[in-house]
Amino acid sequence: MKRILVGALVGAILMFAWQAVAHMFFVYHHVNVQQAPNSSAILALLSSSIKEDGQYFLPDMNVNATAAEQEEIGKNMEGKPWAFVTYHTAWKSDMAMPMIRQVATMFLVLAFFIWVLGKSPGSYGTVLAKSLVTGFIIFLAAWYPQNIWWHMPWPVLQAELYDLIAGWGLVGLWLGWWLNRRSVK
Numbered sequence: 001m002k003r004i005l006v007g008a009l010v011g012a013i014l015m016f017a018w019q020a021v022a023h024m025f026f027v028y029h030h031v032n033v034q035q036a037p038n039s040s041a042i043l044a045l046l047s048s049s050i051k052e053d054g055q056y057f058l059p060d061m062n063v064n065a066t067a068a069e070q071e072e073i074g075k076n077m078e079g080k081p082w083a084f085v086t087y088h089t090a091w092k093s094d095m096a097m098p099m100i101r102q103v104a105t106m107f108l109v110l111a112f113f114i115w116v117l118g119k120s121p122g123s124y125g126t127v128l129a130k131s132l133v134t135g136f137i138i139f140l141a142a143w144y145p146q147n148i149w150w151h152m153p154w155p156v157l158q159a160e161l162y163d164l165i166a167g168w169g170l171v172g173l174w175l176g177w178w179l180n181r182r183s184v185k
Contacts, residue, residue, distance in 0.1 A: 004114045007178050011113075011171040012106035016099070018167045028162060032155035050087050058083040084150050110171065117179065124176035131172025135164035 023029050036042055050056065059082065061073060113134060114121075121127050143160045146152040 003179065004111050007114045007175055008107045008110035010178070011110040011174055012103050014170045014174055015106045015110070015167045016103050018170055019102070019163060022163050022166070026162075028155070028159045032153065032159050046085070046087055047089075051089070053088050054086075056083075056085045056087060058085060110175075113171075114175065114179070117175075121175070121179045124180050127176040127179055128169070128172035131168045131175060132165060135168030136161075138168075139164050 059077065059080075062069065065073065113131075117127065117130065122130070139157075139161050143152075143157055143164075147154070147157055
């Protein structure tokens with residue numbers, strides 16, 4: 001149990017530290033979000049139309065439309081502008097709770113990862129490779145579909161891929177050593 005708890009705790013701290021450094025000091029996170037001209041006017045229009053937090057697809061799609069109606073809506077939308085908007089009614093600058101949630105989530109993910117590796121996780125290199133592959137699997141399963149379905153721009157995906165590979169690489173270096181060390185008597 002100590003093996004999982006210590007491994008996951010240190011790994012979660014490493015992953016969190018990497019993400020903090022990447023977001024604060026590397027430009028690839030800053031260049032992937034474009035500035036909208038007239039953002040104040042856009043926000044005023046959204047605020048007058050949307051009254052609760054959520055994700056919105058524009059133009060509206062009637063989820064209760066028949067298949068024929070949905071097909072007609074699709075034809076009418078062809079070649080026209082559309083947007084996928086995440087809207088919040090108020091900015092909250094509380095960083096403490098998101099940081100705690102991020103470390104706790106990574107702790108849980110890494111505890112599961114160590115458990116899946118089992119009692120014989122393999123050599124240092126094998127653990128590192130499994131960790132890197134896990135980061136890539138997460139990218140393919142969670143981030144890349146955002147491009148497939150919602151056309152999320154590649155620079156956004158690229159930044160997430162860098163973070164996943166670097167973060168899981170650090171975790172793999174740590175766990176490769178931690179899970180293969182010999183007890184000193």
